[in-house]
Amino acid sequence: MGVASLSGANGLALAQQDYPSRPVRVIVPFAPGGQTDVVARLIAQRLSDKLGKQFYVENAAGAGGNIGVGRAAQAAPDGYTIVFIDSIAFAANPSLYAKVPYDPVADFDAVAIGATTMQVLAVNPSVPARTVQELVALIRAEPGKYSYSSAGVGTGAHLTGELFKSVLKLDMLHVPYGGGGPAIAAAIAGHTQISFGSAAATISQHQEGTLVALAVGGKARLKGLPNVPTFLEAGYDVVCEAMVGLLAPAKTPKDIIALLNKEVAAVVAMPEVRDRLATLGFEVSSPSPEEFGAVLKAELPKWADVIRTAGIKTAQ
Template structure:
């Protein structure tokens, strides 16, 4: 009888082990969050704010690892090839998922097939600014001035093929104007020249420009989001003049393709809960980030729409990176 009871007990334990996969105990060790850009930028800042709170929620450290290079493609490629166990995840952007596949002749990943969507976390507005001595005081005035002298005026961005470059290209397309693109190696050098008056116009991430705008060193003509942003309530959205204009630098979580649903659900819940924390919300607001917190399904649909939106704009711009 005792042997029968023991056999029955062992059988029950074995059945329980099969019914409770390793993912049920996830996470059992630290999670690596790959940020595919250098430390210090707005993407890195937001990632660290969110990762710190997710660590508290998950009961394991979410460790930010910066893997910059090739416009974010190197870090994204690392996650695409990682084991889909939830211990290596990507803090992705519009560049890694929607722009780079069209920009780079060779890329090591497919933005749809090689990733499992988890959540669209935040949107980071961009802003159209001019040097204070430039005559345009509104988006419409800029369009009118540019139309009078096609090709005379130039705009600065943080680099060829960057989201900010393509924000300018979309503006040109919708406004029907000819502006010359001047690419820089980052927002910092571009800001220096626009403030100095070397280049009259710039598209930039709002976090980089906002203090210069408030100090009067730059004049903001419009933010690139569909609606105005709380940090600059008096600055109109470009969309108020150019209907349908909307760009921003979004941040989202993805796992490698094949990540189990239980792990996706756990990471999604932790990310959304982190975004609801008052301290996190305030820090993100200070960084001009707009909280989203989408479902995995919404992120999957959003990713496809962003690829469809940006691929033709990249091709029309002629931007390409080897």
């Protein structure tokens, strides 16, 4: 990420002690009601309460998040415009689209992670596999027979499915749908045998028995699916964590970034916030800005390789 610098200006540092002195624009580059929007609004409201100035959400949806992220990249680096991102979309879009209106490294400073979720591999109960190893054996025994549903081309679910295919060298068909709900419904109905879906959508279906979750994409197990192993535990190098993270335009003063990082960590540690996030399939973590920035940098080549290998193209 860009390096936030405060170039020896003690007067500027002192001025930032009054931050925020006016409302702060919180850009969400997706439509209202989606998971990034829900997390952003939950955190923005608490930041408003804690810091005494309104953190107001501005939805700027379109082009897979590129419009809103591009708008944030052009904002003044003064702490009064921040943007919540989906880390997979943020890292993948420069490879999915011919042109994006931002440089993911040079144009932003990492601030904080609001919450982390992960993709879940699940199957229709009719599939005779109750472990991911059994599913892999089925797919290898009959190449081309099995298909998986996703929320659409280039989504986190699609990219996770292609990562799974690539790492294990599997032959299975991708069937994109117009959102996570229809994709899950397709797997439940048996139109596809396999689903890659959000934790929030899959947990309830697994509990009801309409889908069987076989593996989760995090580095650790999901609290809502404590008996379902990670891909790593199953022996497969498949990690697909989506961070709803907070970025600021590059060269935002370091003390503002430090303050926001501290306050976001305090917000997500609140029991009512943590519990609400858990119901949405999110886990809470509070790394430093530098740690978050390093994770984002590592995501860029990872998803670029998946997109290149799978030959994924967007309509734009």
